[in-house]
Amino acid sequence: MAQLSKTAVEKIEGICDRHAAEPTPLIVILSDIQKEYGYIPLEVQEVVSRKTGISVAEIYGVVTFYSFFTLEPSGKYVIGCCLGTACYVKGSQKIIDQFSEILGIKPGETTQDGLFTLDALRCIGACAAAPAVSINGKIYARVKPSEVPNILAEYWKMGENAKEGTAHV
Amino acid sequence: MFKSCEELQAKIDQYTKELESKFNGRDGKRYIMLCGGTGCIAANSLGIKEKFEECIRREGLEDQCEIRVVGCFGMCSQGPFVRIFPEDTLYCLVSEDDIEEIVERDIKGNAVVTRLLYEDPVTHERVAKMQDICFYRKQRRIALHGCGIIDPDRIEEALGCGGYRGLIKALSMSQQDVIKLILDSGLRGRGGGGFPTGRKWQFAYDQESDAKYVVCNGDEGDPGAFMDRSVLEDNPLAVVEGMAIAGYAIGAKEGYFYIRAEYPRAVARVRAIIRQAESLGLLGDNILGTGFSFRAHVRLGAGAFVCGEETALLNSIMGQRGMPRPRPPFPAVKGLWDKPTIVNNVETLATVPYILREGLEAFTQYGTEKSKGTKVFALGGKVRNVGLVEIPMGVTLRELIYEIGGGIQNDRKFKAIQTGGPSGGCLTAEFLDEAIDFDNMVAHGSMMGSGGAIVMDEDNCMVDVARFYMNFIRDESCGKCTPCRIGTKRMLEILDRITEGRGTMQDFDDLEDISSACKTNSLCALGQTAANPVLSTIAHFKQEYLAHIKDKKCPAKVCRNLFSYTIIAEKCKKCGLCFRNCPVECISGEPGKTPFVIDMDKCIKCGTCMSSCRFDAIVKE
Numbered sequence: 135m136a137q138l139s140k141t142a143v144e145k146i147e148g149i150c151d152r153h154a155a156e157p158t159p160l161i162v163i164l165s166d167i168q169k170e171y172g173y174i175p176l177e178v179q180e181v182v183s184r185k186t187g188i189s190v191a192e193i194y195g196v197v198t199f200y201s202f203f204t205l206e207p208s209g210k211y212v213i214g215c216c217l218g219t220a221c222y223v224k225g226s227q228k229i230i231d232q233f234s235e236i237l238g239i240k241p242g243e244t245t246q247d248g249l250f251t252l253d254a255l256r257c258i259g260a261c262a263a264a265p266a267v268s269i270n271g272k273i274y275a276r277v278k279p280s281e282v283p284n285i286l287a288e289y290w291k292m293g294e295n296a297k298e299g300t301a302h303v
Numbered sequence: 304m305f306k307s308c309e310e311l312q313a314k315i316d317q318y319t320k321e322l323e324s325k326f327n328g329r330d331g332k333r334y335i336m337l338c339g340g341t342g343c344i345a346a347n348s349l350g351i352k353e354k355f356e357e358c359i360r361r362e363g364l365e366d367q368c369e370i371r372v373v374g375c376f377g378m379c380s381q382g383p384f385v386r387i388f389p390e391d392t393l394y395c396l397v398s399e400d401d402i403e404e405i406v407e408r409d410i411k412g413n414a415v416v417t418r419l420l421y422e423d424p425v426t427h428e429r430v431a432k433m434q435d436i437c438f439y440r441k442q443r444r445i446a447l448h449g450c451g452i453i454d455p456d457r458i459e460e461a462l463g464c465g466g467y468r469g470l471i472k473a474l475s476m477s478q479q480d481v482i483k484l485i486l487d488s489g490l491r492g493r494g495g496g497g498f499p500t501g502r503k504w505q506f507a508y509d510q511e512s513d514a515k516y517v518v519c520n521g522d523e524g525d526p527g528a529f530m531d532r533s534v535l536e537d538n539p540l541a542v543v544e545g546m547a548i549a550g551y552a553i554g555a556k557e558g559y560f561y562i563r564a565e566y567p568r569a570v571a572r573v574r575a576i577i578r579q580a581e582s583l584g585l586l587g588d589n590i591l592g593t594g595f596s597f598r599a600h601v602r603l604g605a606g607a608f609v610c611g612e613e614t615a616l617l618n619s620i621m622g623q624r625g626m627p628r629p630r631p632p633f634p635a636v637k638g639l640w641d642k643p644t645i646v647n648n649v650e651t652l653a654t655v656p657y658i659l660r661e662g663l664e665a666f667t668q669y670g671t672e673k674s675k676g677t678k679v680f681a682l683g684g685k686v687r688n689v690g691l692v693e694i695p696m697g698v699t700l701r702e703l704i705y706e707i708g709g710g711i712q713n714d715r716k717f718k719a720i721q722t723g724g725p726s727g728g729c730l731t732a733e734f735l736d737e738a739i740d741f742d743n744m745v746a747h748g749s750m751m752g753s754g755g756a757i758v759m760d761e762d763n764c765m766v767d768v769a770r771f772y773m774n775f776i777r778d779e780s781c782g783k784c785t786p787c788r789i790g791t792k793r794m795l796e797i798l799d800r801i802t803e804g805r806g807t808m809q810d811f812d813d814l815e816d817i818s819s820a821c822k823t824n825s826l827c828a829l830g831q832t833a834a835n836p837v838l839s840t841i842a843h844f845k846q847e848y849l850a851h852i853k854d855k856k857c858p859a860k861v862c863r864n865l866f867s868y869t870i871i872a873e874k875c876k877k878c879g880l881c882f883r884n885c886p887v888e889c890i891s892g893e894p895g896k897t898p899f900v901i902d903m904d905k906c907i908k909c910g911t912c913m914s915s916c917r918f919d920a921i922v923k924e
Contacts, residue, residue: 161619164605200604200606202605218527219721219771222526224684231907235886256565256608257529259342260379261379261689262683264689273345280909280911280914
């Protein structure tokens with residue numbers, strides 16, 4: 135199991151301290167950690183357990199119960215295909231299938247290069263934009279299966295540029 | 304800090320005048336309102352705002368105009384909107400390129416840009432004012448009061464738009480009188496349960512306890528419904544006020560908002576309004592010098608549909624897995640940290656201040672005998688006007704779909720309307736003249752639910768829709784009780800088989816058996832209602848199930864294994880458009896030489912070829 139750095143442990147303990155006054159703080163702590171790190175691996179849960187006295191089993195139970203908490207890190211770009219009813223009746227299944235097919239991953243998975251995570255979202259409330267896709271918060275409206283390759287190309291390019299950018303640094 | 308009700312009332316009167324003068328132009332300015340709902344922001348309403356500001360600066364009109372982004376206007380399919388006062392002109396489907404013209408002709412020239420007005424789908428006339436548009440004509444805004452009117456970040460606008468008058472009124476009454484008023488109003492839980500709100504409050508009031516709590520259920524989980532999000536984003540003070548009134552009535556000093564983490568904007572707005580209210584003394588200790596103290600907190604849901612169930616929600620607030628527990632004891636007796644707790648939906652709490660402020664008759668004039676007031680629906684799917692609507696209960700499905708919704712898109716045929724989400728059911732054309740209220744919808748085998756209303760046309764397969772909901776429920780079943788955990792899984796397997804063309808008549812019988820077992824034996828409403836989408840589609844669309852099972856055909860041509868695409872050689876112009884657009888390269892042929900052919904083994908049935916063909920040479924059969 136990977137070791138957490140001292141600063142990481144201190145940061146997690148800091149988050150726990152922040153909510154020390156709460157009668158039942160676990161979910162609030164986990165939300166903050168998820169927001170800060172993007173995922174909640176077991177070693178982080180152990181720190182929370184030591185700090186709060188809540189057993190790792192209970193923490194793990196909570197982490198795995200809620201879809202908002204994840205044990206694995208997400209990709210750089212999170213593609214959320216809305217599968218709310220309004221989007222579904224307008225063909226969003228085809229959209230997510232198309233992303234899945236091209237990226238070679240199932241919903242909930244992340245590509246090997248860590249660039250994309252594909253998510254099936256419940257309803258993002260953009261029903262007039264159905265079928266809607268949200269990528270890192272940017273909403274694509276009335277997406278057609280044929281547009282999926284172009285949307286992905288946009289991000290592949292951005293990913294490439296980012297890599298080149300870091301190479302120069 | 305407001306120290307007394309009189310002091311606040313005086314300020315409210317001032318704010319009201321200020322807000323009114325924006326709308327009637329007495330402040331000498333043109334007031335330009337833009338919709339800041341999710342749908343409009345996705346359609347670039349913020350870009351439009353920038354463009355507006357740029358044009359107005361360039362023309363030197365800054366002193367004569369005020370631009371504001373407000374909450375959702377509701378008619379999402381016509382956004383982005385620009386609404387200009389005092390004339391009250393509404394421009395629809397506005398793009399950045401239209402702004403110059405609006406500034407030139409309307410702001411400077413006081414003329415209307417007719418081409419941007421709403422076009423009535425039936426008469427094709429252009430309509431300038433919001434209240435004259437078919438979508439708005441039958442609506443009455445009670446829960447959505449102030450939404451799309453006020454700037455949600457400014458508490459003074461919320462106060463100028465009726466805010467806190469309800470609480471001032473409540474504080475002048477006894478707790479028991481407030482409860483009696485809510486009871487007499489006939490207000491029922493808007494989250495879908497329909498339990499009388501006043502009775503819930505009475506139970507909690509009757510409990511002797513050192514602490515009591517009010518919880519606002521903002522865990523809106525029905526996929527395709529976003530009423531609560533809109534209220535929380537667009538007029539959060541109304542919900543805070545409703546919660547404070549409930550707190551006063553039952554004797555609670557603390558309230559919790561439980562809001563889905565998927566709604567970050569709603570969370571931010573509620574937090575901001577709580578902070579503002581605290582700094583003004585509208586929340587906290589000894590509110591307005593009356594001796595009543597109340598504080599509100601925000602808790603985030605973490606993505607679990609079952610947390611909409613009240614006991615699961617309470618467990619989640621208490622930091623545990625959101626699993627329901629048997630009732631009794633009901634939360635009104637034993638809730639948060641074992642103290643008496645009432646759980647009310649966002650829309651319910653947003654309605655409460657109206658009843659206090661405007662009085663009993665103003666509320667009971669709307670609705671049917673047993674379902675008073677209004678209900679907000681997120682109207683979506685295959686209707687022309689997609690969006691958020693608040694209608695008096697008793698309005699018929701036909702009025703909702705054809706008048707407010709403007710009819711079915713592309714003039715297709717109406718097939719069904721699904722309400723109540725994964726717990727609800729669908730109703731067909733023969734029920735179009737039925738009134739929408741709690742009991743009537745249930746009597747016809749569906750339910751009003753929390754407000755999702757998805758319209759389907761002949762291109763939707765009802766077996767596939769049932770499978771869609773079952774997949775949702777299977778995912779969201781918390782796993783605590785066996786009938787729900789295993790029942791939903793088995794039902795999904797059966798529905799998968801049927802939609803894949805492997806179904807048998809035995810499957811059909813099993814589906815009905817498991818449905819009834821799930822209904823009678825599950826612990827909470829999630830399991831008890833899990834089979835509703837299946838049962839109601841079987842009741843209304845049995846033929847469609849039989850076509851899948853016996854003929855191995857999907858009449859709506861949705862289920863992939865049960866239809867195929869074919870290129871009609873005689874009609875094919877050999878242009879190669881389908882071949883170039885196919886994402887999986889399963890079409891072969893030579894442009895200009897031979898007709899194209901689809902390799903069905905490779906085809907993923909995405910339909911791109913058919914929509915790209917300009918000669919109708921590709922058919923689905």
